[in-house]
Amino acid sequence: MSGNIIAKIKVTVEIEITEEDINIDKLEEKIYEASLSAGREIFPKSLSAIEEYLLKEKRDKKKEPIHIVKKGYLETLVGEIRYSYRRLKNKNSGKYYSILKKAMGIKGNITNGVKVRGVMYSSEVSYRKAAEHTGNQLSHSSIRNSALKMGEILKKKEEDYDGEEVRNNLFKGERKQCFVEADGIMIPMQGGKNKKSEVKLAICYSGREERYKEGKREEKKLREKVVYGDICKSEEFIEKASLFFNYFCNLMKVLYIVILGDGASWIKGFQSVYNWSAYQLDRFHLLRKLRSHFSRKKDEYEEIKKMIEGNRIEDLFSKIEGKITCLEDKILAYKTRSILEKGKEERESYKRRISHYKKRLKRARELLTYIEINREGINGIDKYKDVFKEEDLVVGSGGIESEVKNTIARRMKGQGKCWKTRGAKAMVKLLTSLANGWYTEKDYLDFFSTTYEEPVYQGRRKKERNRIIYKEKIEIFTRAEVLKGPIPCSAPSSSAIGALKKNLANYNELDIIYR
Numbered sequence: 001m002s003g004n005i006i007a008k009i010k011v012t013v014e015i016e017i018t019e020e021d022i023n024i025d026k027l028e029e030k031i032y033e034a035s036l037s038a039g040r041e042i043f044p045k046s047l048s049a050i051e052e053y054l055l056k057e058k059r060d061k062k063k064e065p066i067h068i069v070k071k072g073y074l075e076t077l078v079g080e081i082r083y084s085y086r087r088l089k090n091k092n093s094g095k096y097y098s099i100l101k102k103a104m105g106i107k108g109n110i111t112n113g114v115k116v117r118g119v120m121y122s123s124e125v126s127y128r129k130a131a132e133h134t135g136n137q138l139s140h141s142s143i144r145n146s147a148l149k150m151g152e153i154l155k156k157k158e159e160d161y162d163g164e165e166v167r168n169n170l171f172k173g174e175r176k177q178c179f180v181e182a183d184g185i186m187i188p189m190q191g192g193k194n195k196k197s198e199v200k201l202a203i204c205y206s207g208r209e210e211r212y213k214e215g216k217r218e219e220k221k222l223r224e225k226v227v228y229g230d231i232c233k234s235e236e237f238i239e240k241a242s243l244f245f246n247y248f249c250n251l252m253k254v255l256y257i258v259i260l261g262d263g264a265s266w267i268k269g270f271q272s273v274y275n276w277s278a279y280q281l282d283r284f285h286l287l288r289k290l291r292s293h294f295s296r297k298k299d300e301y302e303e304i305k306k307m308i309e310g311n312r313i314e315d316l317f318s319k320i321e322g323k324i325t326c327l328e329d330k331i332l333a334y335k336t337r338s339i340l341e342k343g344k345e346e347r348e349s350y351k352r353r354i355s356h357y358k359k360r361l362k363r364a365r366e367l368l369t370y371i372e373i374n375r376e377g378i379n380g381i382d383k384y385k386d387v388f389k390e391e392d393l394v395v396g397s398g399g400i401e402s403e404v405k406n407t408i409a410r411r412m413k414g415q416g417k418c419w420k421t422r423g424a425k426a427m428v429k430l431l432t433s434l435a436n437g438w439y440t441e442k443d444y445l446d447f448f449s450t451t452y453e454e455p456v457y458q459g460r461r462k463k464e465r466n467r468i469i470y471k472e473k474i475e476i477f478t479r480a481e482v483l484k485g486p487i488p489c490s491a492p493s494s495s496a497i498g499a500l501k502k503n504l505a506n507y508n509e510l511d512i513i514y515r
Contacts, residue, residue: 039078151426234266281377
């Protein structure tokens with residue numbers, strides 16, 4: 001509903017078009033610059049018109065007279081603008097304030113629109129690069145502070161679950177199946193050369209669907225995807241992510257849930273919340289570990305793949321145990337030869353071979369432990385083979401791998417980046433919020449806007465008093481200002497000022513500055 005018209009502001013926009021401007025890009029740039037120039041002209045006139053209206057209609061002239069006219073500047077989306085405003089005095093409270101700033105919510109010299117734009121840039125590039133993208137309207141530290149504030153606001157909105165409209169558009173209580181994938185990525189932290197923290201990320205989606213409705217391409221995308229990320233301990237992350245997914249995806253009412261992970265123990269913690277779910281180990285990670293031991297013999301590796309696909313897990317165990325036995329026999333044989341060998345060079349050669357096979361043996365045992373721990377997840381999704389569509393019978397966690405790379409790693413890892421805990425947490429919240437795509441730029445601007453706090457201004461400040469120690473006695477004196485000519489002094493000679501006068505009596509000019 002539109003309000004009453006306060007004023008109408010008109011400006012004339014004029015551009016010169018030359019023969020060089022017979023090019024769409026050059027003409028577009030010239031028109032864009034002209035529109036910014038017009039905006040910088042309209043802005044102060046609009047503020048002046050609004051203030052005139054407020055002074056006339058929204059104040060008591062007797063109780064709030066005009067005290068002084070001041071000048072100010074604002075960094076806005078159209079550039080820097082200069083404007084004037086009036087400061088009023090409230091006779092009842094004795095406080096001074098600007099009716100324009102109070103009504104408009106002007107705090108500081110930078111509009112929230114500029115801050116939000118800087119924050120959006122900072123989600124793509126470093127804070128310094130983001131400052132350059134804003135035309136250096138903001139410093140990199142200002143953008144960082146704004147990003148911290150935005151991240152904390154988004155975190156609070158997550159905790160308050162303030163998203164009923166989003167919730168109504170997700171799953172809608174009709175989905176019988178969903179998938180939860182989780183993974184982590186280490187990012188460098190400040191405070192030490194090898195200090196790192198793990199950013200944990202989880203996604204929830206209801207299945208896969210065609211990415212393109214037309215054409216012959218058969219690419220798939222995740223349907224109704226929701227992203228959650230944080231930096232915290234595993235148990236805390238599972239609890240927070242589960243609450244988040246329960247609210248937005250209504251998971252407690254979903255009949256078939258699949259948990260997908262790369263074998264990290266904390267990911268299986270989701271099963272403690274959804275105890276009726278099935279756990280599926282990412283097939284890519286499993287095959288990569290197997291390939292490191294059996295890749296030289298292609299036939300043997302293909303046989304192992306068939307064992308996995310056929311759910312012949314006992315045969316797989318036997319194969320790996322056979323590999324371990326073979327490595328142990330080789331180590332024992334080389335140890336025996338090393339003892340019997342008299343030549344020094346030959347003994348050193350055997351030692352190197354023993355060290356090599358010990359490393360391979362260690363990896364083989366770790367592989368066996370890895371498979372034992374994740375045994376139920378090798379073909380865990382077979383539990384729903386008769387329920388899911390073929391495209392939903394996934395055995396890989398490619399969705400979360402892609403999400404970690406595109407959402408977190410591209411911004412928070414590499415290129416010399418190093419984070420503090422507070423800044424890293426705020427950036428994770430910002431990046432996951434943008435990945436979800438629930439909010440528009442206007443929404444972020446609304447989040448940033450806060451209620452106006454009336455500034456406290458009590459007129460001229462009282463002269464500051466300092467305390468100094470002189471001759472083991474504490475005396476109070478008024479801060480001296482710049483003095484020229486003979487020094488006037490009525491203080492006793494025992495005081496600091498009196499002693500100073502005696503020592504400098506022959507000087508005609510003196511600048512005294514007390515720190």
